[in-house]
Amino acid sequence: MTVFHFLNCAFLTFGPHVVYYSATPLSEYDTIGTSVKAAAVYLGTALVKLVCLATFLKVPENDSFDPYQELMKVFIGFIDVAGLYFALTQLTHRNISQNHKFQAVGLGWAFADSVLHRLAPLWIGARGLEFTWEYIFQGIEANANLVMTLSLAALGSLMWLRKNKPRTLVPIIYACALLLATMPSITSYLRRSLEWQTPKVVGFELFSSLVMAFISWQLFSACQRPM
């Protein structure tokens, strides 16, 4: 029964990535190589972030909200964006359209993120007899994360790969990208300082990810019209 629960949560956490890959034209164009490369870049980014966190942040004595520490964490979060930039622009991809490129990179990125942050706790925790909602929430978070990473990748490709964009939309694009990049800090702020409970935080993440996805979709299709 407990292995059952583990399998359930694993499907919830990793299933959407597989479904996304097989449902969209990504599978037809065999873009798995791109996704794998993006996953590798994510691992590298995670290591760099680790080193920076260890170097620049100090262990907090009390649990209060220290604005300077949080600001530091936000800056280190931008390393994520740099990694995404690297994956989108510097890696050599086979001849796939821009449309599919950002999707493949986003997918690989999100999958690596899920595996790194969620697989180990799932394996150790969900197989026990004790039942908690924790792993189901973790799975929903993984889903929200996937949507957000895809949106960020879309905006990233808009920012760095597309040369002619309507002038009015440019600041919006940058603003949305900034918002997406700081999303992890926002959730941790909600959790720690405002002391929102996990269901509320997860709900917020889902809602915001859907909203951001919609906005990015609109922006993307708006930028595609002149072409």
Next chain:
Amino acid sequence: MSPSGEVVASISSAVAVALVLLACVELGDAAAAVGVYRLIQYDLAGAPLGSRAAALNHHAAAFPLPPGADLSRSALVAPLLDLPLSFLREYLVEKKHLGGLLILLPKKLSDKNGTGNDVDKGQVKGVLAELEKLLLHEEVPYPVYFAFHDDDFDNLLADIRKIATSGQPASATTGGYKLVVPSAEPRKVTSPTISNIQGWLPGLKGEGDTEQLPTIAIVANYDTFGAAPALSVGSDSNGSGVVALLEIARLFSRLYSNPKTRGRYNLLFGLTSGGPYNYNGTSKWLRSFDQRVRESIDYAICLNSVGSWSNDLWMHVSKPPENPYIKKIFEDFSDVSKEMGVSVGIKHKKINVSNPRVAWEHEQFSRFRVTALTLSEMSSPPEFLESTGGLHDTRESTDVDSVIRTAKLVSESLARHIYGLKGRNIDVFAENSSLAINPHYIQSWLDLLSRTPRVAPFLQKNDPFIAALKKELSEHTADVHVQNDALDGMFTFYDATKATLNVYQVASVTFDLLFLLVLGSYLIVLFCFLVITTRGVDDLINIFRRPPSRKLKGA
């Protein structure tokens, strides 16, 4: 997450993924882990008694039970006072099966400073005694555990009752709590030993005294037996006797240290084991003596349960009270008791040599033709395996003043006998003298004994407690010797007396199936949604239609 948390999480994720996948680690993740104490498991002359199982892995159930509940796959959790003994008796007599039983003892039992009112205490004591009697003499095929009641258990019981009132009994298909005690099959305790400790205070041999000096023995048994061996501290039975003996030894060692005040009697102090088992240990101890030493024993005073009396103490003898020796000893005791304002009564019980049941320790001496008596607050002999330090016999049931009174009574009477002070108005162990009874000594030893479970088969030869008793006795007496012997073959004991109970909150199978269904439909909807938005509705339909054109081409 805090930075250190993120760092740790990243490190652990990266490295542990590979390692943990190989090592199937099962970490303890229970909602609560509680220390529990198992009902004793033993064989008496081959007949299995007590709880015969140790491992527990069942859903929890509580009173009031829903009607028609099948308890053979549930573990019943019941506070002591809520457990109807008739229910338990019915289950045992009709051999109905229970998955397991967890009895919650009131916290006051373990709390030394508990101030419950006397009515409650009396009721608890009565219920405990009855419960113990029932469980000790029956074969219980399922595990029975004792735990101390606290707030966590209150919440657990409330939750279980809430689930039960929703109409479904606890089983594998509904949610609820699971009680798990991971325990191996209990094994027999191989060659249980009983250790008897003795010490001598040699008397003053004058010049021209060629024969052996007469000896007076003071004996108390220190081991216990109860329903939960890990909780059998036996404060009154017989911790009080042991403490009184130690105090008497201390006082007389002071007297005997100076040759001017050394009496013309040897004093033998004996701490025996194997008391609950028909004073098996005492018999073996006496047998180990040289016959001449045994014959030199004038008389022996056995102390048994002297910790909770206020006015009446009883002297139990096996020789008729008209016997001149018994008469003299009794007179010594009555004189001192009158001065102290208490009374000592005499009770005579004849020994039946063919009956193996030995109710008092002095009967073992009498079987070796040594005059002996037992001082006890109990007026009638206890039944087999009763009053041997059960669940209700904790520090609260013992009174330091009673032990002090006993020690004073025995020491004064002994002193008058040894020094021939009869008739003279002398108080040897007066208050505020250097020979006064030390209440702090008594209290600290009583506290120690009330914290140490002392069931003989679970005390090894080199147990630190036995070493402590030996050390204490050697402070006061000379020639201290520990005699080890094997416990009578009639008894066989099994281990696994303590365990850790894990309480898990579990979800039912229906929940998992439902979740799988929801998840499956979510993924299918996601799949369809993505196909429609990226490739168009036609593509979706095409996935499910086999390509028909191939057949036409082939033909």
